[in-house]
Amino acid sequence: MTAVLEIEGLRKSYRSRKGVRRALDGFDMVVEAGQVHGFLGPNGSGKTTTLRTLLGLIKPNGGRMAILGRELPAHLPDVAGQVGAIVESPQFFLPFTARDTLSLLADAGGVDRRRIDEVLELVGLRDRAKDRVKTYSLGMKQRLAVASALLKNPKLLILDEPANGLDPGGIREMRSLMRTLSESGMTVVLSSHILGEIQLICDSVTIISAGRRVAAGSVAEVLATHRSAAVRVRVEPGVDLLAVAELLRSAGAPQVTPAEDHVMVGGVERPAWITWVLAQHEVWVSELAPVAVDLESVFLELTGTAPVRGESRQVDETTAASGGWGR
């Protein structure tokens, strides 16, 4: 497989009167051809900055980027026709209709105007295409943005939070659209905060935190490397769960969390060990279930942004040790 998008050691600092803010701090990313790639990270971690830099809207302070094998930003004009993109809540000139907006872009980019009807149909705006964008709802603007990105029939589609403002039906349509597009050979990079969605449609992901890559690979790989092997343990009724938890702790289990009707045990290599420990104290296990980790918990762990009770986390705050996890 060939890389459609490569980023190495990308750095970008925003300068302002208050000083310098490092938005990207040696960020790496690779997207293989034909994949749907999820780009995840907490608010302010640098996703939009990465995509803007890639699209030539802002100048990086260092690092290397390439799209479809061409170095950026030097060769951006050559590949721009093959990269469709929306960047974070796209804005349009409100007094124009959707059709006018698209036809102006099509003319500027030398795209056949017949394509306009196709993309309007695709994003479900066919019947509202003659309305001014001013009269559109948030989700309709978002659909128009997706339409504008698809207009070029790109090889690489970059979507920054495309689900923003979409209704559940719209999200599902978007999901199947991504599938169809990637089956037709398009590579899709998708930034989103809806991790369930990402887990459903993405082949691979990159997770960014504080301007650095903290994880990358196929969804299964990322999940596997961080399977903290949590096990749900239920015992016969009438046994004090706090006492059970204490037993396991003193026997050496690293993470034990008692709950209402079960105990969660993490970091244990062989779940059967739990049965053995408890049986020695005449406590009989009635259920021993490995809990599948999902992307959300991995994300929260890697980025150190899991909510802590009684505290309100500020943006830019992460508890994760900095330093790349990636490959």
Place this chain on the structure above:
Amino acid sequence: MSLATAELRRLTKRRFVRWLVAGTMAVMVAIAAGFFLSNEKVGPRQIAEAKVAAEREYQDTVRQAEQERRNCELAPGTNGYPADCTQLTPPQPQDFPLDWYLPSSFVFKSDFGAVITTFAAIFVLLGFVVGASYVGAEWSSGSMMNLLLWRPRRLQVLATKLGVLLGAMTALSAVVAVLWTLTFVVIARLRGTTDGMTAGGWRSTALTEVRAIVLILLGAAIGFGLASLGRHTAVALGVAAGVVVVLQFGLYLVLSNADVPYSEIWLLPVWAFAWMSKEVKLENYNSCNYSGVNGCVPDSLTLTWPMAGALWAVIFIVIVGAAMWTMRNRDVA
């Protein structure tokens, strides 16, 4: 080329631009109508009427003077009358020139220059606002960013937009200039005269119109450049207002109070006037070059149209250059 046609479409599709152009046209029509209604052709009848009116006014004044003299002779030296009542001179017929009693009449040769300047002034304003809003709304609405995703060569995008704006303004103002000239030829025929318009006169009129169009394009380019620098229409309008208030009124007041000679050179309209009427002579009334024939002749400074042209070139290069430079170097975020 595809970008240029798309941009031309974008410019002409804008409702604001359409309304502005329509409004400007309405103003132009109103001005022409005003000229038409307030002028009259001067024929034998008008001359005869004017003679009657002048004679009547002369006789009235003579009667009044007669009355005054009688009052004076009743009590010379009182009530503000002089002691010698022969000092009250009766009016003379030549104090009532026929011209004053003729209706105003549009003489193309002498009157059309000011009419072109009016056209230039209105269209400079139009060009400035259209230029500013064309690129300003692009920036503030985010469509500039969208466009850059399609055409990443930023300088080419901005230069094409400016080219399209200037091309469209040239076409519009050339057409309007021709219509404007024809309208006033008709007005002169019906309500005045085109006498004295030689081939040279027509050439000079045409050149004045060309200079008017150059001024209009400069206005459009400045509006475009300022709005692009500030990435918002309001910035261009704000800077224009600031320049008018601070530079045009403030600085001029300060300098002329300090008796700095030729402080008018800080007034852009003076330069525009020099540009349109080929030269403007500024005089320094605090100086005196005595000559036996003319008495005190003040120092003077003549602003010519090439000087004004050089000033326009500098303003154009500075503002458009700065706009291009920031377009190339500043992040689009």
